[in-house]
Amino acid sequence: MPTNTNKPYGTVLVKAKEILDFLGRTETAPTLAEISAGVTMAKPTALKVLTTMNELGLVRRDDQTKRYYMGTQLIAYAQKALASFDIAGTVRPYLERLRDETQETINLGVVRDDQIVLIDKLESPNSIKLQSIIGGTMNLYSSAMGKAVLAGYSSAQLHQYLSGRELKALTPATLTKQTALQADLKRIRQTGISIDNEENEPEVYCLGVTLQKSNHLYGAISVSTPKYRLSDERRAQFVRLLLNTQHAIESVL
Structure with missing residues (x-):
């Protein structure tokens, strides 16, 4: 009788991951009832898993509000995971130079589970800070790094990604029709530069490129700036600097 060797072992581990994924998506700390509904898990089961996770430091329960937060134990895991990405250490000097040349925010991301995971971010020396955080995720279809990917x-890969996927609007400018997205991807292939024109965050303009060599995708980088600071001249400069950085990084990969 054939068996599925890829079947996950340990249903509790799967449930714990579902809960962590839900906590990572929510903007405010949820209650047991909200977690139960959010991950489609019976409340008694969710409570048992959460109680164990709380004991292990994977989640933290506020006894007064009865809301759940990510546990501090995850910080050490996250730092270790981020440190294991060789790409981050390799490209850091190039990203620092790009940040200094543009005076804008520079991002480094990798693809995980059909999303961009931000693994490094070099803030602009100017006062305005953008919403993205290291460890956070962005959609492939709405971000500059994601569209470059x-x-x-x-x-076949694009068909698999788009099949049955709803392109949800994050802003009024998000491309929510597959035909519009595919037309944009065609332009990106022609120019080598992807653009997020307030599609992922209002009033923020991003330019992105991938980092790849020998048919291996290492990640993607982008320049993010408040749109009001972006003149045509600065945009052309950013495109040139971003492509130069891409070429320099890929030469050492």
Whole structure:
């Protein structure tokens, strides 16, 4: 009788991950009832898993509000995981130079589970700070780094990504129709530069490129700036600097 060797072992571990994923998506700390509904898990089961996770430091329960937060134990895991990405250490000097040249925020992301995970962010020396945080995720279809990645997908990979996927609007400018997104991806393939024009965050403009060599995708980088600071001249400069940085990094990968 055939068996599925890829079937996850340990249903409690799967449930714990579902809870952590839900906590990572919520803007405010949820209650037991909200977690139960959010992950489609019976409340008694969710409570048992949460109680164990609380004992292990993976979540933290506020006894007064009865709300759950990410546990401090995850900080050490996150730091270790981020440190294990060789790409981050390799490209850091290049990103620092790009930040100094543009005076804007520079981002480094990798693809995980059909999303961009931000693994490094060099803040602009100017006063305005953007919403993205290291460890946070962005959609492939709405972010500059994500669209740069999608533009490099084969027809089969792109079809698999788009199949049955709802392109939800994050802002009024988000591309929510597959035809519009595919037309944008065609332009990216022609120019080598992806653009997020207030599609992921209002009033923020981003330019992105991938980092790849020998058909291996290492990640993507982007320049993010408040749109009001971006003149045509600065945009052209950013495109040139971003492409130069991409070429310099790929030469050492």
